[in-house]
Amino acid sequence: MYKRHLPPAHYSLKIQSFSLLSTSNADKYESGVFEAGGYNWRLSLYPNGDKDNNGLGYISLYLSIEETNKLPHGWEVDVNYKLFVYDKIRDTYLTIQDGDGAVRSFHDLKTQWGFSQFLSLETFKEASNGYLVGDSCIFGAEVFVIKSTGKWESLTMIKDPPNKTFTWKMQSFSKLDQSIYYSDAFTVGESRCYLVIKTFLPREKVYRECNLRVLDQLNDTHKERKNCHWVTGSENSWGFPDFMSLEDLHKPSKGFIYNDVLIVEVQFLVVSAVKVVGV
Known part of the structure; x- marks a missing residue:
């Protein structure tokens, strides 16, 4: 976990009226599909935490691979990814990387990786932290696909x-x-x-x-x-x-x-x- 000024390279998700989203009947919000590394992806945000995976009291944020029906049988995609939340006060992005840069494999039995405890709601809602300002917030993703060249x-x-x-x-x-x-x-x-x-x-x-x-x-x-x-x-x-x-x-x-x-x-x-x- 660290902060940087450079915005996410592949996708940003801005949410207006976060309070209305968090009090709605929807447990999660799924972003639109975006392309990175030749594959299609989507962010899944749980505004009140993914309760089924010990996320209560946290923002939960996941990266999912999409349109897998178009991929060949036995497909596997190795990825190094980062997820972000924007600090509007300091103009920086809190950057969270899985396992200190570990490469994760997406396949038929595992199409989603991410963090059930991405950021505590207490920290997220604290005004001085800059993550939730004017009831809006920005999340993001970078997805780097690891492709072997055979060299x-x-x-x-x-x-x-x-x-x-x-x-x-x-x-x-x-x-x-x-x-x-x-x-x-x-x-x-x-x-x-x-x-x-x-x-x-x-x-x-x-x-x-x-x-x-x-x-x-x-x-x-x-x-x-x-x-x-x-x-x-x-x-x-x-x-x-x-x-x-x-x-x-x-x-x-x-x-x-x-x-x-x-x-x-x-x-x-x-x-x-x-x-x-x-x-």
Whole structure:
């Protein structure tokens, strides 16, 4: 139970001369039919309480699904709903939600949900509360139908995937004159990958935990850095813009470029595999 300024999204019911309604012979008032979520609904208001369901001394308010004869055999409609009463003094709506947002199922044996003790008559009629002003009041409803799309996703984390190490030997390194170079494609887990020198690309949602290396061809003292990264959306490349200095790269004693050959290697430690169904 809470208050909000936003009016009900789907239906409002204004009652003039509430006192005459409550002293009439009618135990309840049924609103007109309204549509929400592809189904038809109705509010049922008991001005003196639903006596058969322990509602004496309260306003009772229910939501009912209508025209069920048009629905297929074995129908069931899952709903998250809210019922309202308007506080005219503060311009707010007292909002009551079943079971703290619980989803309720409407079906052949249960076509109505709601509250036999929606609001006590004492609280409702107290002028300072603003619910009954000038003998008129406003109730309302929001009905959100829960429809399964059948879509789901499964994430698998793969440690030490097959073909986890890829080595890229760049011949005639001193003669390379492009700003970006891509390795041949290789497969890790279920993902198709490339090594990129200098820049990057977009797309996909995968996890990569790997070691990136530039191999020392003289001393086996390789330059290595570990990278852990989720690749999502437009950011589908990863690495280090400051992986190593050009001074170290070109220093002959370091052995990173030998006989004009640079060798870059990636070793995958953990990768993710995502399966999406129903898209």
